[in-house]
Amino acid sequence: MSGCTAAIGSGDKAPDIIPEQVAALAAPYQDVSTARLLPRDGCYWYLHKGPVETTLLPLRTIDGRPICAARE
Numbered sequence: 001m002s003g004c005t006a007a008i009g010s011g012d013k014a015p016d017i018i019p020e021q022v023a024a025l026a027a028p029y030q031d032v033s034t035a036r037l038l039p040r041d042g043c044y045w046y047l048h049k050g051p052v053e054t055t056l057l058p059l060r061t062i063d064g065r066p067i068c069a070a071r072e
Contacts, residue, residue, distance in 0.1 A: 026067060028062075
């Protein structure tokens with residue numbers, strides 16, 4: 001499972017807010033208020049607060065696809 005998670009506080013800077021288009025694409029069970037774009041992979045991640053720990057998970061669409069920024 002370590003390939004599916006990212007360390008919190010890994011030095012990636014979080015933007016203040018994510019674009020409205022990104023929030024509109026995200027599946028409803030995710031906390032988009034905590035979402036951030038990680039420069040290392042160009043995808044959006046959000047903080048999932050589970051019963052034992054809080055971890056970054058990839059922000060996904062309703063059909064399960066990761067939401068990433070367009071590459072130049």
